[in-house]
Amino acid sequence: MNKGERTKKYIIERSSTLFNTIGYKSTSIAEIMKATGLKKGGIFYHFDSKEDLAKASFSYSLMTLKESYLQAIMSKETAKEQFQAFTSIFMTLLNNDILVGGCPLMNAAIEADDSNILIEDSVKEGFSGLINIIKSIIEFGKNKNEIDEHVDSEQMAVFILSSMEGALALSRLYKDKRYLDMVIVQIKSLLF
């Protein structure tokens, strides 16, 4: 990685935290300049526009998260362990361990539903990817006779993701992991 690529990566890393915390529309160039310590020209040498940087930042957040999920799940030999690994990574969104500001998908979805942000298609792709990861865990569990074969994998995956995203928002609001814990207990008793 040469110096230019390193600077570009540095800008993306710093900006992704801002975008995920303050929002894509609300984050100003001034705030990005402050967070990176770079001048306007230094930032826009690497990106065509704020939208271009926003897209790159969102992709970066999403990739970081997706890699964490896949890496955690990969090595597990039962669906129960895989789901446990999935929830462990999801739980980090509460304490800003891997990413700061909560779930980048949910944050962007709430922002995108009634304002025009250019990453809307990436948000949809991101959610579909996450639903597919959960679906794979369920299918794996069905094949291993851990999960009832009559469970509708798609429907159950949407139910699991929805409830975990909703509970994450509650737990972040109340600064109390109880909500997420309660939902995970319910999901486990449904699946296994």
Added chain:
Amino acid sequence: MNKGERTKKYIIERSSTLFNTIGYKSTSIAEIMKATGLKKGGIFYHFDSKEDLAKASFSYSLMTLKESYLQAIMSKETAKEQFQAFTSIFMTLLNNDILVGGCPLMNAAIEADDSNILIEDSVKEGFSGLINIIKSIIEFGKNKNEIDEHVDSEQMAVFILSSMEGALALSRLYKDKRYLDMVIVQIKSLLF
């Protein structure tokens, strides 16, 4: 209601849509002036600050929603009918029928979790109120032997609300009610 009160109510109604759509931090005084057709002085004659107006607007959205829920549920004689009534009102958040911009609680929660908005306590109260409404439906169902008496009402209410809020965000993002439909099917099969 005198002219002053009518103007105040008019400002709140118009602003609540803006706040719920664009967000509490992002909504500018200029946009409120445009939406109400009033000058700055005309707005701040009725409110001490933007924060003051934001609080009043959030309370208005919340009260509108809460009244709709209670009114729909009140007349129903079984928990199943009550839950059906609850989901019917919740579904209107998808099509902006009662309020524009999605669930005011979820929108504000996502905004409040990592930025300092002054309505945070009202958001918490609002969610607790909504969890209590669902809890009442479950308790009612237990008393009527419609719902298994071993169901933990609090935990189940949090699970139901979380999953519906998460699914609403997905359905609004994809502009497809399928997600909310799938989650409601799952909840019904859990409860009844």
